[in-house]
Amino acid sequence: MKKTMQISASVLLVLSLLLASLIGTSVNAEPIPTVSLDEWYEQWDNDADLDAGIVLAPGSDETERYLRWYAPADSGEGYVLLSTDADLLNFERFEATFTVTPENDRSYAAVVTGLAADTTYYYSCRTQTEQSKTYSFKTLASSDFSAIYVNDIHVSEDEADELNIAKQSYTYSTMLDAALSRNADISIALSAGDQASEGLREEYLGLASAPAMKSLSFAGTIGNHDKKGVAYKDFFNYPNEDTQAAVQSYIGGDYWFVKGNALFLSMDSNNSSMQEHDRFIEEAVSANPDVQWRVLMFHHELFGGRIESREQENELLRICWTPLMDKYNVDLVLSGHSHYYSISNVMSGKTTQQSLVGQSSVSNPEGTIYMASGSINRPRSAEDPPLGENVAFAYLTQEIIYNIIDFTDTTLTINSYTVESGECFNTFTIEKTIPQSEREIGKLPFYYSFVKLLGRIAMMGNNIGRYYDYRTAGLLGNRKFSLSEALMGK
Ligand SMILES: [Fe+2]
Numbered sequence: 001m002k003k004t005m006q007i008s009a010s011v012l013l014v015l016s017l018l019l020a021s022l023i024g025t026s027v028n029a030e031p032i033p034t035v036s037l038d039e040w041y042e043q044w045d046n047d048a049d050l051d052a053g054i055v056l057a058p059g060s061d062e063t064e065r066y067l068r069w070y071a072p073a074d075s076g077e078g079y080v081l082l083s084t085d086a087d088l089l090n091f092e093r094f095e096a097t098f099t100v101t102p103e104n105d106r107s108y109a110a111v112v113t114g115l116a117a118d119t120t121y122y123y124s125c126r127t128q129t130e131q132s133k134t135y136s137f138k139t140l141a142s143s144d145f146s147a148i149y150v151n152d153i154h155v156s157e158d159e160a161d162e163l164n165i166a167k168q169s170y171t172y173s174t175m176l177d178a179a180l181s182r183n184a185d186i187s188i189a190l191s192a193g194d195q196a197s198e199g200l201r202e203e204y205l206g207l208a209s210a211p212a213m214k215s216l217s218f219a220g221t222i223g224n225h226d227k228k229g230v231a232y233k234d235f236f237n238y239p240n241e242d243t244q245a246a247v248q249s250y251i252g253g254d255y256w257f258v259k260g261n262a263l264f265l266s267m268d269s270n271n272s273s274m275q276e277h278d279r280f281i282e283e284a285v286s287a288n289p290d291v292q293w294r295v296l297m298f299h300h301e302l303f304g305g306r307i308e309s310r311e312q313e314n315e316l317l318r319i320c321w322t323p324l325m326d327k328y329n330v331d332l333v334l335s336g337h338s339h340y341y342s343i344s345n346v347m348s349g350k351t352t353q354q355s356l357v358g359q360s361s362v363s364n365p366e367g368t369i370y371m372a373s374g375s376i377n378r379p380r381s382a383e384d385p386p387l388g389e390n391v392a393f394a395y396l397t398q399e400i401i402y403n404i405i406d407f408t409d410t411t412l413t414i415n416s417y418t419v420e421s422g423e424c425f426n427t428f429t430i431e432k433t434i435p436q437s438e439r440e441i442g443k444l445p446f447y448y449s450f451v452k453l454l455g456r457i458a459m460m461g462n463n464i465g466r467y468y469d470y471r472t473a474g475l476l477g478n479r480k481f482s483l484s485e486a487l488m489g490k
Helices: 002-022 037-043 164-182 201-208 274-287 308-327 448-472 483-488
Strands: 055-058 065-071 078-083 092-095 097-100 106-112 120-127 135-138 145-150 188-191 217-219 255-259 262-266 293-300 332-336 341-348 351-354 361-363 368-372 391-395 401-407 411-418 424-431
Touching (some): 055 217, 078 106, 164 201, 164 401, 164 411, 262 274, 274 448, 293 308, 308 368
Parallel strands (some): 145 188, 293 332, 361 424
Antiparallel strands (some): 065 106, 097 106, 341 368, 401 411
């Protein structure tokens, strides 16, 4: 507890510096430096203290928030105190459940519910032996909202450099602060996979250490690098997570939530069992038929085409995924993996339905637009490999890219910036005045049953390989799986 208090004091210092930097900023202000890297190092502690491990996530809708945090094995029962008062007066208490981590710590999960619109809430995550500081978040006043979208944050452990995680967490935190200095009302961060490079607990602790993570809802996605370890599952608590999947990844599955007038579908594109994804989207869409925007996040970029050696895999992914976008009228796909920025034409299946080359907006597109952004900690070199034929706009830079997406009931505007230059290098608006409810659910092509069957078999094979990798690396701790559990990834 003493240690928690020491760390809390240092985190408080970081927070106060950050708050000081944010006061007086306004929309379109230049990015403002927060703490320096030296100051960050000084305050760095990568142990699993209660405050560092807290991650706030969206709820099923704006009346909820999901939380997860770490605490030692002997912490007793966990709970969250929530109040509209900064001193937590008249608090409401929400009980937490916990799972035991491979390191024999506890990962607590809680949901706070009954949230009113346009209200600032204060919360503290607690156990019988530990308590976090008080943090706050704000609920939306209307269906308009703004989101940060990034991918491939790649907080990475580096055995040769023990400060690498600290340094890369700082880069991530600075990016969040740059976005918030432009628009302090941003309420959610969308991350399209590869939050960490090795899937290790220390990497996710680094990610969670960014002070803004305590007030922004963080919506992540499983990337191929997240799957290298098993810690992802212990850091994120998401609503409507798919528990029905026969075959899934060890570290989690698809989930959905509604924010404003947008349905977000966060999908695990490492899982080739398309049967699960089709059923999951159908359930999510049926539960929210009138929500105007359908935004799907998954890790693997389909159309950028920058990395030639991946094109065979990409073609398989296009065969698997594009029929689902058509069937469910997905407006926008946010992805990553290539670490190259691109926005596609309006796509129908695998082909261009409407070219967007030279355009900065589109009205009522009859198809899906796919986007990928650069990596936060692993930007690509300035080489200029050939682009996919369906790309409408691409941007090459070694700087750190972040995107702010503004949602209204009828428009979705993407503004893309780099941290270093502070410049907006691309703006793109999708206007949609036709209600989503007037668009009919489509049909899958005749061959898709084979895609589902082969995809499921491939995923079971993948799970077995992954299971032995995890065991060999000693990542599962005392967890043991039967053969069927190993095959099914749970
Ligand atoms: Fe990546």
